Amino acid sequence: MANTANEQLQTMIANMPEKTGKSLDEWLAILDKSGLSKHGEIMKLLKGEHGVTHGFANTITQLYRQRKEGAPTSDQGLIEAQYADAKADLKPIYDAVIAAANKLGKDVEVAPKKTYVSLRRNKQFAIVQPTTKTRVDLGLNLSDVDTSDRLEAAGSWNSMCSHRIRLTSADEVDEQVSQWLAQAYEQN
Numbered sequence: 532m533a534n535t536a537n538e539q540l541q542t543m544i545a546n547m548p549e550k551t552g553k554s555l556d557e558w559l560a561i562l563d564k565s566g567l568s569k570h571g572e573i574m575k576l577l578k579g580e581h582g583v584t585h586g587f588a589n590t591i592t593q594l595y596r597q598r599k600e601g602a603p604t605s606d607q608g609l610i611e612a613q614y615a616d617a618k619a620d621l622k623p624i625y626d627a628v629i630a631a632a633n634k635l636g637k638d639v640e641v642a643p644k645k646t647y648v649s650l651r652r653n654k655q656f657a658i659v660q661p662t663t664k665t666r667v668d669l670g671l672n673l674s675d676v677d678t679s680d681r682l683e684a685a686g687s688w689n690s691m692c693s694h695r696i697r698l699t700s701a702d703e704v705d706e707q708v709s710q711w712l713a714q715a716y717e718q719n
Contacts, residue, residue, distance in 0.1 A: 541606075543590050551587050558591045559598065570596065609643035617664045624667040627704035628659050628712070635716045656719035657712060658692060669696040669708065671715040682711060 548554045553561075558577070567573050570592055577588035614622040625648070632639050632650050642649040647660035658670040670685055670692030678684050678694065685692040696708060 540590070543587065547587060547591075551581075551583050551591075555591065555594065559595055562591070562595045568596075568599065606641075606643045609645060610648065613643075613646065613648075613661050618661045621661045621665075621667050623701040624698050624704065625659055625661070627701040628657075628667070628669055628698070628708075631704055631709045631712055632657065632716070634709075635713055639716070650716075652716055652719055654719050655691065656715040658689065660689075662688075665699055667698045669698055669712070670694070671696070671711055672719055673711065673715050674718055676711075676714065681707065 544555050547558070551558070561581075562573060562576075565573075565576055567576060573592045573595065574585075574588050577583040577591060578585065583591065610625070614625060629641060629648075632641070636652070638652050640649075640651040642651055647658045649655050650657040650659065656672050658668075660668050660670065662668045668688065670689050671682075671694045672692055673694050676682070676694065681696055682694050683696075685695045688695050694711070696703075696711065698704060698708075
């Protein structure tokens with residue numbers, strides 16, 4: 532059973548062809564042709580003219596409006612947007628951090644946001660953010676851990692984290708970084 536909001540959304544999208552007769556992409560194309568933009572108008576079209584149930588109509592409408600506003604309509608889309616254009620070379624760093632996080636346990640949740648990716652267990656223990664064109668910052672929530680040359684205080688960079696590691700290559704996601712990540716995972 533889908534537990535998180537994202538898992539529920541992905542389940543709805545996967546079930547859409549069977550339950551509504553069309554995939555999300557097909558519905559988005561229909562809405563593009565309709566020229567409608569207001570939530571109520573789109574809902575009326577989907578429910579009235581196409582017989583889509585309220586839950587699916589609402590999901591399709593929200594995803595359509597997000598896309599029209601320039602926001603990606605999926606977690607993968609959020610990640611792709613973060614590592615697009617000038618930041619494309621940073622994607623291997625992100626991939627290395629996620630690979631290290633996934634080794635920590637099956638309860639690691641990767642939750643993309645607009646500008647960063649949250650790593651959660653019971654609560655957030657880390658964030659991965661392409662901060663500049665040449666650097667990904669790994670923010671960690673650590674208790675009673677001293678700073679060092681690599682592990683600095685997060686300071687004003689991000690109030691959701693206690694520490695930050697600046698990463699400029701995937702090779703820097705080494706055993707030491709993996710240990711700090713594991714420590715944050717265990718503490719949260």
